[in-house]
Amino acid sequence: MRVSEGVPRGRVAEVYHPELFQENEEVIIFTREEFNRTYTSIQRQLDYIVKVDLHLDRSEEWKLMGYWPKIMRSVHRIDRDMDLIFKKEPLQSYLDAYLYEHIQSSQDQVPVAERELIPTMEASHFHPLY
Amino acid sequence: MRYSYGIMDQRKILLYKPQLFLKSRDLLVFPSADFRNWHGDIKEYLDGLFQIDFQEMGKREPVNFTELNLALGVLNNITEELESLFDRENVSLLPYHYLSTLDEKYKKPRSPYTSDMRRVDLQVPVISPELKYKHRMEMVEEANREFTRALQEKKMKKKDP
Numbered sequence: 297m298r299v300s301e302g303v304p305r306g307r308v309a310e311v312y313h314p315e316l317f318q319e320n321e322e323v324i325i326f327t328r329e330e331f332n333r334t335y336t337s338i339q340r341q342l343d344y345i346v347k348v349d350l351h352l353d354r355s356e357e358w359k360l361m362g363y364w365p366k367i368m369r370s371v372h373r374i375d376r377d378m379d380l381i382f383k384k385e386p387l388q389s390y391l392d393a394y395l396y397e398h399i400q401s402s403q404d405q406v407p408v409a410e411r412e413l414i415p416t417m418e419a420s421h422f423h424p425l426y
Numbered sequence: 427m428r429y430s431y432g433i434m435d436q437r438k439i440l441l442y443k444p445q446l447f448l449k450s451r452d453l454l455v456f457p458s459a460d461f462r463n464w465h466g467d468i469k470e471y472l473d474g475l476f477q478i479d480f481q482e483m484g485k486r487e488p489v490n491f492t493e494l495n496l497a498l499g500v501l502n503n504i505t506e507e508l509e510s511l512f513d514r515e516n517v518s519l520l521p522y523h524y525l526s527t528l529d530e531k532y533k534k535p536r537s538p539y540t541s542d543m544r545r546v547d548l549q550v551p552v553i554s555p556e557l558k559y560k561h562r563m564e565m566v567e568e569a570n571r572e573f574t575r576a577l578q579e580k581k582m583k584k585k586d587p
Contacts (some may be wrong), residue, residue, distance in 0.1 A: 314437040328452035
C-alpha cells in the first residue's frame, strides 16, 4: 500500500513522499507511535500462536483442547486491536494487561474446594496433635 | 487511537482534525480507501477464525488438528496482510471492501476454565481441620502398628536362640 511519513505544521501536514498521492485524494492520518504499538501488538499475538503451534506435539491431539482457548484469546486480542484503530478508546497496547477482556475470571467458577485451601487464622491455630 | 482524515492539496495535506496532532512529530499517511480495504480484509480473516471457533463449540467436541491447521492458514494470511501494509509495490486494485457483520454471539470469548477442569475440581475434597486431624491420626496409627510389629519381631528373635 502507498504509505508515507509526515510532520504536522499547524492546519496542514507535510508528507515526505507527496508524489505517491494524487491531487485531492482523501488520506487517513495516524500518529506513528500509536500505530506502531497497535501493529506490534498484533504481531506479538500472531507470534504467540505460531509458538504454541510449534511446541504442540502432533501425536497428542488431546492437548489441543487446552491450547485452543489460548489461541482464541490471542485472536480476540487481535480483533480488539483492529477495532481500536477506528475507535477513540485508549489504546490497550500501551498496557501490560488487557483491561477490556470480557472473559470472566475463573475465580467465581472455582468450586468451594479450591477456595477453602487458603489458610485462615482459625485453621492455622488449630493443632489437634500438639 | 487518534486518527484524522485529510485531503491532498498542492502536495500538502489539509487535516480535518489538526488539534489531535499538536504534540506529535511523526505522522503516518495512508490513502483512506486502501486503508479501509486493508482493515476490512483482516476483519474478514478474523471473522473466519471466529466461525471456526463457534463451529467447534456447537459440536461439543474437542478441536482436532484439521481445524487447527485451517486456523493457522488463516493466521498466515493475516501475517501476509500485515506485511503488505508497508509494501509499496503491493497495490490493491480490486474494488472489494468487506464490512464485518458478524453477530456478537459468535465472538463471545470463553474462559479457558472448561467443564472438564470443573469436573476435576469438584472431585477435590474439602480439606477441613477435622480431615487434617483424621489424616494425622491415620499416620500415627500406621507408625504405631509398624513399631509394635518390629518390637514383636525383636522378641521372637530373642526367644529363638
